[in-house]
Amino acid sequence: MSNFLPGSKLTLHLFGNPSPLGGASTKLIDFIQSFYKRYRIINYLPRTPPDDMAAFLSSHDVEIKQYSDFPAQNEGVCLAVCVDKFFETGIPQKARDHRIPLVWSNEMMWLFPGEEDAVKCGLISKVLYLSPIQKRVFQNVYKSVSSMIVDNYVNPAYFKFVDRGSREPFTIGRLSRPDPLKYPINFPTLYESLISKSERLKIQSWSSDLAAEYSWHYFSPDRWVLQEVGAEPANLFLQSIDVFSYPLGHRFIESWGRSTVEAMLTGCVPVVPSGHHLENLLVHGESGFVCQNDDDFIKWTRELCADVSLFMKMSRSAAQYSRDVICNSEANCRLWIQALEEW
Amino acid sequence: MYLKKPTYCYWIVDNSFCDSRMAEMVTAARNRGVNTDIIAFSPREIEGADTYDLYDIDHADPLFPLVYLQAGLLNLSYDVVIYIDRTTEIRGEIVNTEALLNFDPVHVPLSSNHRSPNDVVLERTARRFGFNRPWRSNLDGGFVLRRRAVERVVELCGAFRKFSGEQANFKCSELVGSVCQILSGDTRAHEVQLTRQCWDIQLASEIDSNAALITKI
Numbered sequence: 001m002s003n004f005l006p007g008s009k010l011t012l013h014l015f016g017n018p019s020p021l022g023g024a025s026t027k028l029i030d031f032i033q034s035f036y037k038r039y040r041i042i043n044y045l046p047r048t049p050p051d052d053m054a055a056f057l058s059s060h061d062v063e064i065k066q067y068s069d070f071p072a073q074n075e076g077v078c079l080a081v082c083v084d085k086f087f088e089t090g091i092p093q094k095a096r097d098h099r100i101p102l103v104w105s106n107e108m109m110w111l112f113p114g115e116e117d118a119v120k121c122g123l124i125s126k127v128l129y130l131s132p133i134q135k136r137v138f139q140n141v142y143k144s145v146s147s148m149i150v151d152n153y154v155n156p157a158y159f160k161f162v163d164r165g166s167r168e169p170f171t172i173g174r175l176s177r178p179d180p181l182k183y184p185i186n187f188p189t190l191y192e193s194l195i196s197k198s199e200r201l202k203i204q205s206w207s208s209d210l211a212a213e214y215s216w217h218y219f220s221p222d223r224w225v226l227q228e229v230g231a232e233p234a235n236l237f238l239q240s241i242d243v244f245s246y247p248l249g250h251r252f253i254e255s256w257g258r259s260t261v262e263a264m265l266t267g268c269v270p271v272v273p274s275g276h277h278l279e280n281l282l283v284h285g286e287s288g289f290v291c292q293n294d295d296d297f298i299k300w301t302r303e304l305c306a307d308v309s310l311f312m313k314m315s316r317s318a319a320q321y322s323r324d325v326i327c328n329s330e331a332n333c334r335l336w337i338q339a340l341e342e343w
Numbered sequence: 344m345y346l347k348k349p350t351y352c353y354w355i356v357d358n359s360f361c362d363s364r365m366a367e368m369v370t371a372a373r374n375r376g377v378n379t380d381i382i383a384f385s386p387r388e389i390e391g392a393d394t395y396d397l398y399d400i401d402h403a404d405p406l407f408p409l410v411y412l413q414a415g416l417l418n419l420s421y422d423v424v425i426y427i428d429r430t431t432e433i434r435g436e437i438v439n440t441e442a443l444l445n446f447d448p449v450h451v452p453l454s455s456n457h458r459s460p461n462d463v464v465l466e467r468t469a470r471r472f473g474f475n476r477p478w479r480s481n482l483d484g485g486f487v488l489r490r491r492a493v494e495r496v497v498e499l500c501g502a503f504r505k506f507s508g509e510q511a512n513f514k515c516s517e518l519v520g521s522v523c524q525i526l527s528g529d530t531r532a533h534e535v536q537l538t539r540q541c542w543d544i545q546l547a548s549e550i551d552s553n554a555a556l557i558t559k560i
Contacts, residue, residue, distance in 0.1 A: 184473055185472055185473055185525055185526065186525060186526050186527060186528060188528075189446060189447050189448070189526060189527055189528030189529075190528045190529075191528070192446045192528050193446075193528030193529040193532075215491070215495075216448050216489070216491055216492035216494070216495040216496075216526075217448065217491075217492075218491065249473065250472065250473025251473075292475070293475040293476050294475060294476055294528075294529075295476050295477075295529075295531075298528075298529055
């Protein structure tokens with residue numbers, strides 16, 4: 001199917017909230033920057049966006065509409081990315097009624113309410129997976145639906161490499177949503193075991209939920225810097241830490257790992273758990289470390305703390321690998337075009 | 344929080360109505376010059392300890408010592424509690440409880456050279472909590488618990504027992520030892536070989552009886 005004339009812009013009905021917070025939201029910012037010249041993008045939002053986002057959308061010729069306005073144009077393609085309660089809005093049914101194909105990207109490792117029913121009713125024309133690990137989780141649900149894997153893309157221009165030199169204090173940290181599921185049961189004690197003397201532990205994002213979860217531990221201000229969502233822009237935060245140590249809760253599976261790549265671009269050395277897509281984002285021992293268990297986290301992080309030359313070498317290697325191999329803009333654009341234009 | 348040296352006490356629950364072993368242990372400790380507070384729950388006054396009445400609870404439940412700790416710590420101000428059982432002897436003051444705890448919420452002497460039948464079940468259950476390291480067996484007798492962690496440890500002990508299946512008959516120290524492992528940053532720090540300055544433990548392989556945890560300087 002090709003429902004737009006040569007020379008005209010394909011109308012893209014975009015559902016999802018572009019924002020610098022969270023993997024899926026950040027992905028939409030990069031998507032809009034890459035494709036606003038190719039597509040006429042209409043972003044349907046449940047509420048008025050904050051001023052900075054409205055300005056961003058406007059500067060990229062994105063039209064902002066409410067859900068009730070859908071479809072503002074009776075043609076094009078509908079793309080929905082990780083939209084909470086999307087299948088309860090009636091939008092997928094409307095898209096089908098107007099013969100607008102719906103492309104859906106879940107982004108998480110669990111189904112949204114109504115998602116499975118939407119598949120059974122034939123409301124989803126194509127499903128996009130982030131990674132093979134995500135595909136494995138969902139492929140039985142989506143066996144009757146056209147699918148493809150569209151990797152994330154991170155814009156290296158926003159996450160500039162910073163040569164760490166010999167600055168003090170050496171800092172171990174992580175950047176993620178403040179979701180207790182993303183944190184292991186022994187998070188504070190494991191993190192403290194990563195360091196041996198004067199190193200610092202820096203976390204974004206922290207929340208009252210996490211504070212309650214770990215109220216059994218005393219977070220000494222001598223060691224810990226706990227920051228709320230958005231306390232620092234992601235790039236500045238990542239440039240301020242040296243090792244990106246990312247132990248995860250046992251009930252959580254990372255479908256891609258955007259913050260790990262962002263960290264690598266800035267020169268952080270990633271230390272990540274196995275069993276997630278994360279292990280496909282680096283080369284163990286060269287551009288980071290993949291840990292089989294908590295003891296590995298301690299071993300590799302302490303080694304990086306103790307050996308400056310090893311750290312510096314891996315820092316440069318992580319940045320180069322993420323820039324050259326993971327963040328390939330042209331390859332990513334080709335995938336999106338295939339996803340949205342080839343039927 | 345810990346600008347001052349953390350305060351600690353020993354904690355015993357003497358639920359035997361016809362056994363004077365706990366009273367003799369306290370007397371022996373005082374005779375050796377141990378000045379640390381000893382909190383005792385007992386049906387009779389124990390000389391040398393602050394004695395409180397036993398609670399009206401089921402002492403057949405292996406987790407009964409945790410009921411005392413949870414309730415008692417609400418009314419007392421110690422930062423750290425050293426729970427000792429009937430097989431333990433206090434031989435001297437513990438100088439540095441923080442070194443034992445190693446920033447963790449609870450310390451139980453662990454060993455990788457010793458494995459009881461219950462360890463198979465406990466290890467399997469620990470995996471359900473995301474535990475992914477080599478399993479270490481706990482050595483029966485006592486544990487060191489941080490006051491601020493008591494509720495979390497009690498909650499996890501209950502969950503641990505539930506997930507392990509009702510047929511399993513665990514000792515309190517086995518459950519606390521399991522929780523120690525899943526909450527620890529570095530479980531190796533609780534190996535008995537590294538904490539010999541406080542726990543002088545004779546393993547069952549070294550002696551004839553199933554005793555004995557002995558704390559000493």
